[in-house]
Amino acid sequence: MFQAFSEWLISEGKSENTIKTYIGVLSQFEGWCPGEFKEAGPVDIQNYLDYLEESQKSAGTIEKHYMAINVFYKFLGQPQVMLHIDRKLKEQKQEVPESLSLQEQERLLKDLETEGNLRNIAMVFVMLHTGVRVSELCDLNCSDVLIEGDKKYIVVRNAKGEVDRSVPLSNEAVQRLQVYLSSIKEKEQKTALFISSYGQRMTPRSVQYMLKKFDVHPHKLRHTFCQQLINKGIDLPIVSKLAGHKDLNMTKRYLIDKKLDLDDAIDQTFSK
Template sequence: MNSLENFSKWLQEEGRSSGTIKTYLQIESFQKWWVAEKIADRFEPEEVTVLDLQDYKQFLVQHARNKRGGRLAAATVNKLLQVIRTYFKFLIETGVISYNPALKIKNQKIQKSHNTVRWLEDKEKIRLLRKINNPEGMKNTWHYKRNKAMVYTFLMGGLRVSELAGLIIPDLGLAKRRLTVHNGKGGKERDIPINDDLFQALSEWMEIRKESPDEIVFLSQKKGKFTLQGIEHVISKLGEQLGLEDFTPHVLRHTFCHDLIIKGYALQVVAELAGHEDLNTTRIYTMPGERETKKAVNSLSMGDSF
């Protein structure tokens, strides 16, 4: 069994999800880079130094490219650095190496910008709710009930696309009004209370989808499991009908988090509900949106003073 297979097995034993394991196996890119840089025959983990890792970080920042040919975002660089930290932790715990060179590697600084996160403004949210709660003109009741329940699960439950796609019927505790996410980021499980609006939307959907033997909560048009792209397409199409730009499932999730912050709930509460591992992620939602800042500046107009 090679080192990557051992690493994969170790990650499984750590309770990491299949998606997380796939991400961490990107360590192979670092191994190939190291072999090329050292003009070595093979990767030797015990010979990796702090300087090697610092050089690799600079390579990621200055030379590595994403699929579109652009430079890697700081957040992407930091994810790859976390892959390295986890890999060397594995090597330490399994006795492959005795010194961990990754301990001194710091993350790339991220320039804070609230414009990178979009949530629905109040008027947009009202338009969405009016549309999704009005079945007039809807030719397919099955689709209408499903799409409405999906929107409410994002908007009132704050789920990620992958989490919604992975929901199965036992996850819906409608009697206890609690929704359980088993496939959260980092393999973590969390419970989310189901409010009245979400309860009604889910109940209506479950009533009409009950004929399907599949355990998946949200079924595709062919009555099978939804792909992530399929879910994103449904939400994007709804956004087009509403005339909303950049309308995605993540925008609905951002709206869930932002609305909770605006209502005065503590960062820790919002982080728990959203499944954030770092409070700095949740803190983004304390920043004003672009329209809020524009409204604030426009309010300073002197036009009515003359």
């Protein structure tokens, strides 16, 4: 069961560290369960979280266990199991998602250009300039790229194949995509946009592996996209829509390191 869960997490674009953490948590929960792990229900989960609190575990640790178990039951198709579970809330310590500096971006793009793989170059430009999740990137088909006159954007779909949002493409991203598309065979342009050397659709795991040699994780490219928009003063709802955030609070995380700038803006505007 844990193996199937791991493979599902990979398909969802989770990092190796996240997968390792989730499996570790579930192993601890399984070892604690008084009965069969497969038969664990809401009462067992609540008792386990209470046990962690009684054992003086930190709020962050309890939250980590809660999240891992919550995701596991989503994987099982039983999200209702977690509906009425209470846990000690994690202390509010919001951190700005880690992103690439301009220098790091330039170095990454230079290294990619040196490597010369047109597919990899196009993928990184799309991730950096549209903020798509790695799973969304891999799900793109050639037909999801629209480059006609002034219309230049990609169509991002959800897990059911339905349109989630459209994201405009920068001129640089368009250029790299056109070069890449011209390099692949016409028959391949009828299916997946990004394909492996084996002729199969790229997977989140293969994209992570490709970026690992550049010491970059796909999540960091997405965070860089959002952070750059915020830094340029783009309104939160617009950034949220482009990133496909379902909760505006997800977007607000990128504002934290801008607090001083916001304070200065008020002082400069209203101080006499």
